[in-house]
Amino acid sequence: MGMSEEVKRRMFEPFFTTKGPKGLGLGMSMVQGIVSRHRGSIEVRSEEGKGTSFILRFPALSEARGQPSQEVRWEEVGPTKVLVVEDDAAVQEVFKEIGKFTNLDLEVTSSGKDAIDRLAGGGFQVLVADLSIPDMGGWKLVEEAKKVAPDVPIILCTGWEVREPHERLRAMGIKVVVPKPFQIGEMLRAIRQALEN
Incomplete structure (x- = not known):
């Protein structure tokens, strides 16, 4: 439960994993990529021995849209x-x-x-x-x-x-x-x- 400072610092690095050979280490890197493409941010709150929470923030719809994309039928x-x-x-x-x-x-x-x-x-x-x-x-x-x-x-x-x-x-x-x-x-x-x- 919870993460060390070292894990928190490296968690978004591609191929970094704490799961040994079973983990690819791509999950959090992919999440970060998806969030950034939507102009969002991720806040990580973690206390070793207690737990971790992630707060994802995204711009409001009208702000995120910017120029309307051309619809293709x-x-x-x-x-x-x-x-x-x-x-x-x-x-x-x-x-x-x-x-x-x-x-x-x-x-x-x-x-x-x-x-x-x-x-x-x-x-x-x-x-x-x-x-x-x-x-x-x-x-x-x-x-x-x-x-x-x-x-x-x-x-x-x-x-x-x-x-x-x-x-x-x-x-x-x-x-x-x-x-x-x-x-x-x-x-x-x-x-x-x-x-x-």
Whole structure:
């Protein structure tokens, strides 16, 4: 119960964990990334031997919105064959729902190897890839996808912070980065953007 000063100081570092080999050390780093993307802040109150509390603060809706983003309707994207590589079952369901009410032909897989095999078969216009693919890893998937389907634009959809320079992402075939959690409109906008660039 509670955290030492050392743990408090390092808790948001990627790969820092107190759980030994069982922990990846990415949970709090991902939380911090999500909160900062929404222009929020995290306050940590902890007393060793007693307990820990986290206070998350976010700007009010009108302040957070700033300039209203342009809404994208599904009809504007047009018929498109999209391969989604995602290992989270809940996110897979979101994509399946998107496929039900749009004219997007969405295929979803959780395997990087399966994704590469499908891409090699041709026919896809966009690849949506998560970074945490268990059998391959997201960056390796992107690298292999570029080899077998160099003309297919890639959308990186991830809860991790992506620190690669924009030019490097473009060179890898990544046209858009969509942070999780995302709204359906954001994903439709990303697909349209990937097709246009």
